[in-house]
Amino acid sequence: MELSLTSPPLVVVLLLALLLQLLRYRRRRDPRKQPRAHGLRVYPLLGTLPHLIKNRHRFLEWSTGVLQRSPTHTISFKAVGFGGGVITANPANVEHILKTNFGNYPKGELTVAMVEDLLGGGIFNSDGDRWLWQRKAASHEFSTSSLRAFVADTVRFEVAERLLPLLARAAPDGRTLDLQDVLQRFAFDNICSVAFDEDPACLAGSGEGDRSGSAAEFMRAFDDAQSAVVSRLMSRPRSLWRVRRLLNTEPERRMRAAAGKIRAYAGRIVRERRERAEAGRARGDDLLSRFAARGEHGDEGLRDVVTNFLLAGRDTTSSALTWFFWAVSCRPDVEDRIVREIRAVRASSPGAAGAAPPFSLDELRGMHYLHAAISESMRLDPPVAVNTRRCGRDEFLPDGTFAGRGWQVSYSAYAMARVAEVWGGDCEEFRPERWLDGGGAFRPESPFKYPVFHAGPRTCLGREMAYVQMKSIVACVFERFTLPFPGGEGQPGLVLAVTLRMKGGLPMQVNERTA
Numbered sequence: 001m002e003l004s005l006t007s008p009p010l011v012v013v014l015l016l017a018l019l020l021q022l023l024r025y026r027r028r029r030d031p032r033k034q035p036r037a038h039g040l041r042v043y044p045l046l047g048t049l050p051h052l053i054k055n056r057h058r059f060l061e062w063s064t065g066v067l068q069r070s071p072t073h074t075i076s077f078k079a080v081g082f083g084g085g086v087i088t089a090n091p092a093n094v095e096h097i098l099k100t101n102f103g104n105y106p107k108g109e110l111t112v113a114m115v116e117d118l119l120g121g122g123i124f125n126s127d128g129d130r131w132l133w134q135r136k137a138a139s140h141e142f143s144t145s146s147l148r149a150f151v152a153d154t155v156r157f158e159v160a161e162r163l164l165p166l167l168a169r170a171a172p173d174g175r176t177l178d179l180q181d182v183l184q185r186f187a188f189d190n191i192c193s194v195a196f197d198e199d200p201a202c203l204a205g206s207g208e209g210d211r212s213g214s215a216a217e218f219m220r221a222f223d224d225a226q227s228a229v230v231s232r233l234m235s236r237p238r239s240l241w242r243v244r245r246l247l248n249t250e251p252e253r254r255m256r257a258a259a260g261k262i263r264a265y266a267g268r269i270v271r272e273r274r275e276r277a278e279a280g281r282a283r284g285d286d287l288l289s290r291f292a293a294r295g296e297h298g299d300e301g302l303r304d305v306v307t308n309f310l311l312a313g314r315d316t317t318s319s320a321l322t323w324f325f326w327a328v329s330c331r332p333d334v335e336d337r338i339v340r341e342i343r344a345v346r347a348s349s350p351g352a353a354g355a356a357p358p359f360s361l362d363e364l365r366g367m368h369y370l371h372a373a374i375s376e377s378m379r380l381d382p383p384v385a386v387n388t389r390r391c392g393r394d395e396f397l398p399d400g401t402f403a404g405r406g407w408q409v410s411y412s413a414y415a416m417a418r419v420a421e422v423w424g425g426d427c428e429e430f431r432p433e434r435w436l437d438g439g440g441a442f443r444p445e446s447p448f449k450y451p452v453f454h455a456g457p458r459t460c461l462g463r464e465m466a467y468v469q470m471k472s473i474v475a476c477v478f479e480r481f482t483l484p485f486p487g488g489e490g491q492p493g494l495v496l497a498v499t500l501r502m503k504g505g506l507p508m509q510v511n512e513r514t515a
Contacts, residue, residue, distance in 0.1 A: 033402040038070040049079040064415040072399040085408040089415040092398040095448035099456035108390025117259040122308030156358040170510040178505040183318040191313025196288035221261035228255035315499040316383040323381035329485035372435035385414035
């Protein structure tokens with residue numbers, strides 16, 4: 001028997017098939033699971049993805065505006081063939097992601113792969129058991145008083161012997177320095193000493209043999225690698241970088257070269273440390289020696305230790321201080337209050353008459369207003385502006401936003417600082433007083449409202465050391481110098497790398513401070 005398209009049996013089959021498709025479509029169209037566009041035009045099949053692509057070069061500013069307008073301060077997107085994602089500036093969601101349901105939000109295989117040729121399988125680029133045992137080892141070492149003392153001594157040396165003399169040479173004729181570059185070189189010298197007891201002397205401009213030149217090359221390679229990583233994170237589809245790497249096109253060609261230089265530099269450090277240990281010449285105070293002594297890492301693992309702590313130690317503190325010095329240069333009243341606090345602490349210390357920088361740990365702890373000003377600067381311009389996790393299984397976030405299995409779920413500390421419901425109507429104003437109680441003592445905020453040092457199980461272990469370093473630098477600099485910004489009004493441009501950088505650097509004029 002021959003069936004035509006109009007024969008009753010075939011019509012029934014077609015109708016049933018169509019009904020089945022409609023039922024599947026309706027299930028997929030569960031309104032609770034639909035992307036939340038909040039004013040963005042939704043395109044057929046592509047959803048809100050075109051907006052992300054169009055604004056990828058100004059992602060931070062664009063996404064902040066969208067999150068501010070969103071009733072829940074969260075947006076989500078999904079496109080056929082491209083997967084989905086969530087971006088939030090809602091503290092309740094942040095707490096859920098970083099603490100309450102921490103196990104459902106690992107870094108994820110794709111994110112780990114994107115950063116693997118820079119950070120390997122180190123503590124900042126691992127999940128599960130591999131992350132956990134590294135975290136426990138690092139937590140133990142960071143809690144030791146000997147490491148804290150070693151860090152403090154290293155900062156004191158770099159401030160007194162390198163940073164202050166550099167500024168003193170520039171002050172007589174009011175020379176302008178790129179403070180962002182100065183702070184990056186300072187932080188690189190400092191973290192190299194702390195991480196593996198090596199002094200590349202980048203801030204001094206000289207070193208043993210060719211160390212200064214190789215260190216500078218390493219720093220440039222690190223910058224190239226970070227730029228390539230950001231390109232990977234912003235690419236759509238997210239696996240596009242794999243195609244570029246296969247074809248060896250930019251920026252993957254630059255990433256390949258940078259990764260080779262980074263591995264060579266870190267590998268040389270590990271090799272020399274092994275040789276020093278065998279010869280009995282290793283001091284043992286630095287992080288590399290401490291991890292090597294555990295016997296849990298091979299050379300490749302120790303190389304990952306080096307690169308992970310270099311990233312954390314160089315880029316986060318230099319980014320934070322760059323934005324801090326710019327913010328304070330726009331507020332003479334804030335600078336005046338910081339200077340008065342520094343002088344009061346100095347005057348109240350034993351032997352104050354002959355005192356000279358740097359300050360002791362106890363003196364730094366007494367600088368509550370300076371602590372508040374640094375915290376406020378990082379609130380507005382956090383070193384890590386956006387952080388991303390992968391959703392392990394379908395669920396709804398506390399504000400009702402759906403997060404699908406495999407979706408990239410990001411929280412924006414930068415946007416959160418600009419949400420009035422979180423920080424008040426003056427949220428976009430630089431106001432250190434918001435961190436002080438009635439008696440003038442520093443008062444911390446919830447880490448889920450202020451995720452600058454992350455929160456939950458992955459809270460930054462070096463938080464207190466970072467504050468010691470930053471407060472020591474600022475106190476010593478402001479005690480002797482004032483740094484006006486000659487660039488005029490308006491915020492400098494942003495560069496969204498792995499850390500938040502200032503476009504074009506930070507030119508600051510150096511002047512001696514009058515009594």
